[in-house]
Amino acid sequence: MTDVRPSDEILNAFVDGQFSPEDRLFTLKSIAGDEGLSREVCDMVQLKELVAMAYRPEVLPGAGQERPRSSGSWVGWWGAAAGVAALALAATVFLGLDRDRVSGTAPIVAGDALKLDAPHPVASVSSDHQRVLLHVTEVDIVSARGLLDDVEFMFETALLNGQELQVQMVVHGIAMDLVRADLAPFPERMRALVSTYPGLSITACGQSLARRAREEGGAIELLPWVQEVESGVQEAARRQAEGWTYIRV
Amino acid sequence: MRNKIFFAAVLLLAMAVPGLASAATADDVTRVVYHVNQGDPGVHMGALRNVQNHINAVGADGMDIKVVMHGGGINLLIGASQNPDLQAAVDSLKLQGVDFQVCRNTLASRNVPLEALYDATEADVVQSGVAQLSILQREGYTYIKP
Numbered sequence: 001m002t003d004v005r006p007s008d009e010i011l012n013a014f015v016d017g018q019f020s021p022e023d024r025l026f027t028l029k030s031i032a033g034d035e036g037l038s039r040e041v042c043d044m045v046q047l048k049e050l051v052a053m054a055y056r057p058e059v060l061p062g063a064g065q066e067r068p069r070s071s072g073s074w075v076g077w078w079g080a081a082a083g084v085a086a087l088a089l090a091a092t093v094f095l096g097l098d099r100d101r102v103s104g105t106a107p108i109v110a111g112d113a114l115k116l117d118a119p120h121p122v123a124s125v126s127s128d129h130q131r132v133l134l135h136v137t138e139v140d141i142v143s144a145r146g147l148l149d150d151v152e153f154m155f156e157t158a159l160l161n162g163q164e165l166q167v168q169m170v171v172h173g174i175a176m177d178l179v180r181a182d183l184a185p186f187p188e189r190m191r192a193l194v195s196t197y198p199g200l201s202i203t204a205c206g207q208s209l210a211r212r213a214r215e216e217g218g219a220i221e222l223l224p225w226v227q228e229v230e231s232g233v234q235e236a237a238r239r240q241a242e243g244w245t246y247i248r249v
Numbered sequence: 250m251r252n253k254i255f256f257a258a259v260l261l262l263a264m265a266v267p268g269l270a271s272a273a274t275a276d277d278v279t280r281v282v283y284h285v286n287q288g289d290p291g292v293h294m295g296a297l298r299n300v301q302n303h304i305n306a307v308g309a310d311g312m313d314i315k316v317v318m319h320g321g322g323i324n325l326l327i328g329a330s331q332n333p334d335l336q337a338a339v340d341s342l343k344l345q346g347v348d349f350q351v352c353r354n355t356l357a358s359r360n361v362p363l364e365a366l367y368d369a370t371e372a373d374v375v376q377s378g379v380a381q382l383s384i385l386q387r388e389g390y391t392y393i394k395p
Contacts, residue, residue: 130383130387132383134379138287142320143286143320143321145358146319146320146352146354146355146358147320147379149354149358149377150319150352150354150377150378150379150380151379153354153376153377153379153380154377154379154380154383157377157380245382245383245386245387245392246386246392247284247379247382247383247386247392248284248394249286249320249379
């Protein structure tokens with residue numbers, strides 16, 4: 001097992017898609033044969049996607065104008081005076097870009113640029129609308145109970161403050177048991193949460209699911225209130241690109 | 250004349266808006282939240298080293314760092330009350346302005362009294378660790394999970 005483990009260099013080349021189809025297939029086979037290795041490669045792919053996102057050309061100063069959606073909630077209340085505000089914001093974008101150019105292009109700054117470059121100040125996502133992606137990968141049963149408490153707390157707080165809240169849980173890796181119809185430790189609690197809070201969705205990574213099914217030699221059923229998404233990491237990356245807050249638990 | 254007033258208003262707004270923006274995200278300060286929810290002491294020491302390296306790279310003056318602990322992560326401060334290395338690392342980071350925040354839900358569900366955590370007071374407790382992570386990110390903190 002360990003004697004055929006590909007080197008980190010090979011794995012990185014694999015993740016970066018630098019192989020010919022034959023080499024790729026060969027590496028893919030050795031990865032698929034080893035669960036730990038598959039997980040490692042999954043993490044590498046995720047890391048690559050997150051890094052790529054931090055450096056996406058459209059979040060760097062200068063190209064931000066094309067972003068379709070505003071995350072700049074601080075401009076929300078200018079919306080009413082649309083004409084004036086639009087002009088003011090054009091100026092903001094200009095000044096904001098300038099300042100970002102001075103302060104460099106580290107990912108942290110790129111995040112700020114995203115906020116400042118908001119082209120449509122009439123916020124499609126206002127400060128009253130929060131969207132949180134919970135990437136659930138390493139959760140045992142004790143912490144899962146705590147996690148559901150946290151989710152409930154967030155919804156209760158949002159309700160109290162009159163805020164709209166969307167939470168999507170993306171479950172994969174070893175946390176998968178939480179959403180399996182045959183193994184879920186507290187399916188009723190999940191059902192109750194999903195039916196009480198329409199803003200909550202629980203999704204499971206289709207790839208983790210398929211791998212488990214292969215290993216166990218039979219189809220795996222999810223809880224009825226859990227949806228399958230094609231890939232957990234892809235979902236996590238996509239939601240972040242859409243401006244969701246990301247928390248990995 | 251009306252045009253002039255209009256342009257003056259536009260100019261004023263243009264100046265005011267970036268001011269607002271920096272009030273919300275203050276460019277000269279790097280805000281970072283480190284998320285610790287694992288119980289493994291190796292992860293804890295590693296996380297504290299990450300924070301120190303981050304400060305070394307950027308400088309303590311321009312940084313606002315919070316470490317949010319929940320779930321197994323509160324073992325970091327429980328461990329620090331016994332382990333002198335961990336304790337020294339926590340002390341040193343606090344001196345550099347790092348905040349350590351713990352989740353009340355976790356303390357309650359695990360029956361851990363606040364006194365069991367190293368150098369923690371009521372001011373360091375937040376109701377929900379996960380909610381706090383969301384709030385801080387919305388306030389402009391960059392999220393890092395060591």
